[in-house]
Amino acid sequence: xxIGEAKPVAEILEMIKDFKxxxxxxxxxxxxxxxxxxxxEVAILASELRIARKAAGNDLETLEYTCERQCDPEYIEPLxxxxxxxxxxxxxxxxxxxxxxxxxxxxxPVFPGLNTMSIGGALEHGVWKEFCQACGSCIIGDFGxxxxxxxxxxxxxxxxxxxxxxxxxxxxxxxxxCIWQLIYxxxxxxxxLHKMQEVKLYKNWSTSRDGxxxxxxxxxxxx
Amino acid sequence: MSxxxxxxxxxxxxxxxxxxxSLWRGGEVRLRVLPEPCSSKMEAFQLLRTLATPxxxxxxxxxxxxxxxxxxxxxxxxGRMAYTKKYLAEIGLEPARVGRSVLTPGxxxxxxxxxxxxxxxxxxxxxxxxxxxxxxxxxxSAK
Numbered sequence: 001x002x003i004g005e006a007k008p009v010a011e012i013l014e015m016i017k018d019f020k021x022x023x024x025x026x027x028x029x030x031x032x033x034x035x036x037x038x039x040x041e042v043a044i045l046a047s048e049l050r051i052a053r054k055a056a057g058n059d060l061e062t063l064e065y066t067c068e069r070q071c072d073p074e075y076i077e078p079l080x081x082x083x084x085x086x087x088x089x090x091x092x093x094x095x096x097x098x099x100x101x102x103x104x105x106x107x108x109p110v111f112p113g114l115n116t117m118s119i120g121g122a123l124e125h126g127v128w129k130e131f132c133q134a135c136g137s138c139i140i141g142d143f144g145x146x147x148x149x150x151x152x153x154x155x156x157x158x159x160x161x162x163x164x165x166x167x168x169x170x171x172x173x174x175x176x177x178c179i180w181q182l183i184y185x186x187x188x189x190x191x192x193l194h195k196m197q198e199v200k201l202y203k204n205w206s207t208s209r210d211g212x213x214x215x216x217x218x219x220x221x222x223x
Numbered sequence: 224m225s226x227x228x229x230x231x232x233x234x235x236x237x238x239x240x241x242x243x244x245s246l247w248r249g250g251e252v253r254l255r256v257l258p259e260p261c262s263s264k265m266e267a268f269q270l271l272r273t274l275a276t277p278x279x280x281x282x283x284x285x286x287x288x289x290x291x292x293x294x295x296x297x298x299x300x301x302g303r304m305a306y307t308k309k310y311l312a313e314i315g316l317e318p319a320r321v322g323r324s325v326l327t328p329g330x331x332x333x334x335x336x337x338x339x340x341x342x343x344x345x346x347x348x349x350x351x352x353x354x355x356x357x358x359x360x361x362x363x364s365a366k
Binding site for chain 1: 266267268271272274275277311313315316352353356357
């Protein structure tokens with residue numbers, strides 16, 4: 001899922017300082033799962049904004065709604081009734097959400113209430129880690145199902161480097177496992193250690209951000 | 224300026240919410256007691272929304288953690304209280320405007336002590352800055 005993290009409230013207050021009535025829009029997708037932009041977080045942020053503004057003697061009215069998703073135009077539509085009465089939108093979806101709101105409401109200012117952090121998963125309640133950089137040509141099948149692009153600080157294809165010590169990466173002061181140690185352990189478990197002797201010459205980066213803005217097309221689904 | 228305290232009380236911890244009112248010595252401070260099935264029923268956003276109304280102090284009374292009928296309910300309520308205080312600190316409102324107490328269900332003397340603590344707290348804090356804010360006051364007087 002996409003991992004999001006709430007922006008500091010002070011930053012959001014600064015963005016909306018000129019407005020008296022704003023929509024706080026959440027998303028029931030990824031950011032609900034990572035407790036950053038779901039229904040509860042909408043209510044928390046809206047309350048915080050109202051309290052802070054009221055204490056400053058500059059009342060703010062908030063309208064709350066949590067979209068089924070903010071990354072599909074049809075799920076932005078239910079905001080219409082709220083937005084027509086509001087001066088601005090604070091979206092606490094990943095950064096796709098504010099951009100969809102911007103597309104639908106060309107004359108309404110839209111602000112992000114989250115920082116979009118990574119594509120990843122939960123390690124434990126309240127802890128999320130990056131697992132994918134969306135490079136567009138997945139090679140983890142060559143590495144026992146583990147991603148050296150995301151999880152190796154140097155993105156090595158033929159690791160480990162000399163900074164791997166006792167299973168830990170030199171980056172992170174001993175807090176980050178060396179992915180190449182994990183790949184070695186995994187390949188050993190699978191009886192495929194010999195595959196690590198094959199030199200990987202290069203990776204196709206044209207499918208990553210280096211190739212420019214990416215559009216994914218499924219012809220059979222297009223209408 | 225009149226003040227108001229809202230108490231969310233676990234029904235196990237405080238089986239008779241009216242008893243809280245009879246113990247109240249807060250003078251002119253209005254007290255509202257809202258029974259809840261468990262203190263963990265209270266979410267951070269509900270505490271914040273209550274404070275935003277505005278209310279001067281919000282308190283949650285629950286059972287001691289090892290006595291919680293729902294096992295982890297009281298423990299979770301404690302966690303939520305902690306991060307509600309963090310939210311308040313972030314926006315510059317006194318974290319002390321929310322509070323939580325736990326007691327053994329049926330312990331009347333403990334309940335009396337908690338009510339006294341709530342009364343002392345609201346008197347020490349005074350009216351919420353949300354009441355004192357000029358914009359709000361002006362709007363009230365205009366009504």
